[in-house]
Amino acid sequence: MLKRIRRFPSVAGIFYEPDKDTLRSQIEWCFQHPLGPGKLPEKSGKTKEGDEIKALIVPHAGVMYSGPIAAHAYYELGLSGGAETFVIIGPNHTGLGAPLAVYPGGEWVTPLGTISVDEEFVEKLAQLLGEESIDEKAHLFEHSIEVQLPFLQYLFGNSFRIVAITMYDQSIGNAKRLAEAVYEAEKELDKRIVVIATSDLSHYVTRDEAYQYDKRIISAIEELDAAKVYETIMDNTLPVCGPGPIVAAIHYSLLRGAQQAKLLAYATSGDIAGGDTSVVGYASIKIT
Numbered sequence: 001m002l003k004r005i006r007r008f009p010s011v012a013g014i015f016y017e018p019d020k021d022t023l024r025s026q027i028e029w030c031f032q033h034p035l036g037p038g039k040l041p042e043k044s045g046k047t048k049e050g051d052e053i054k055a056l057i058v059p060h061a062g063v064m065y066s067g068p069i070a071a072h073a074y075y076e077l078g079l080s081g082g083a084e085t086f087v088i089i090g091p092n093h094t095g096l097g098a099p100l101a102v103y104p105g106g107e108w109v110t111p112l113g114t115i116s117v118d119e120e121f122v123e124k125l126a127q128l129l130g131e132e133s134i135d136e137k138a139h140l141f142e143h144s145i146e147v148q149l150p151f152l153q154y155l156f157g158n159s160f161r162i163v164a165i166t167m168y169d170q171s172i173g174n175a176k177r178l179a180e181a182v183y184e185a186e187k188e189l190d191k192r193i194v195v196i197a198t199s200d201l202s203h204y205v206t207r208d209e210a211y212q213y214d215k216r217i218i219s220a221i222e223e224l225d226a227a228k229v230y231e232t233i234m235d236n237t238l239p240v241c242g243p244g245p246i247v248a249a250i251h252y253s254l255l256r257g258a259q260q261a262k263l264l265a266y267a268t269s270g271d272i273a274g275g276d277t278s279v280v281g282y283a284s285i286k287i288t
Contacts (some may be wrong), residue, residue, distance in 0.1 A: 097138025170244030199242025
């Protein structure tokens with residue numbers, strides 16, 4: 001039996017605006033930003049055959065920094081018609097909790113409202129991954145998943161459900177194990193899901209170094225080559241905080257028959273906030 005708990009905001013007022021109205025305005029600023037889509041999202045209400053979004057890769061810094069780049073992915077998601085459940089996979093920055101941690105049942109709260117956890121999906125993952133993977137502690141102060149929720153709520157209100165998963169063990173084997181479990185759960189439950197993998201790219205390097213390094217990672221993602229992505233990240237000294245989520249998204253998408261990964265937008269924190277000497281790279285990528 002899953003615990004019915006509420007996960008209240010951990011980084012509201014730090015990573016994004018803490019008030020409902022100012023947060024909605026901030027999300028709209030991201031969409032309308034010159035480095036964002038440049039316009040507010042449209043919603044089609046139905047998915048186009050042959051162009052179904054299997055997964056998105058999005059950044060997770062403060063919305064004032066990475067939000068315009070993340071907005072490209074969410075703009076595409078609005079056009080696609082969304083999903084019944086979003087499986088959001090992020091790195092574990094705090095080191096708390098299980099190495100692979102699926103949030104238990106209950107609800108997540110943001111200034112834009114309350115989102116229900118897909119408890120049926122969580123219970124299926126517990127069967128596939130083991131009960132030890134159901135863990136609240138890893139999510140208590142983790143921001144990477146939380147900052148995605150206002151974008152989803154702006155698009156779809158609170159009508160969807162989420163499954164939140166953090167990865168402290170980001171090995172390629174663990175990422176593929178997770179991807180296979182998500183795929184099997186989706187099949188068995190016959191649910192329409194989209195995987196959202198969240199990772200920033202290069203950290204605290206010059207803008208030129210970020211562009212050079214991140215180009216290699218993005219190229220490997222566009223090839224849908226999970227092993228190459230992992231090797232490119234591991235073979236370099238510049239950190240990427242979410243290799244596990246990226247690999248999991250690619251492997252899951254290939255199991256779903258994905259044929260294309262497309263870069264939607266790339267920029268650095270320096271492009272948005274100014275500065276050239278210590279930046280973080282952000283990319284939005286859709287896999288269809």
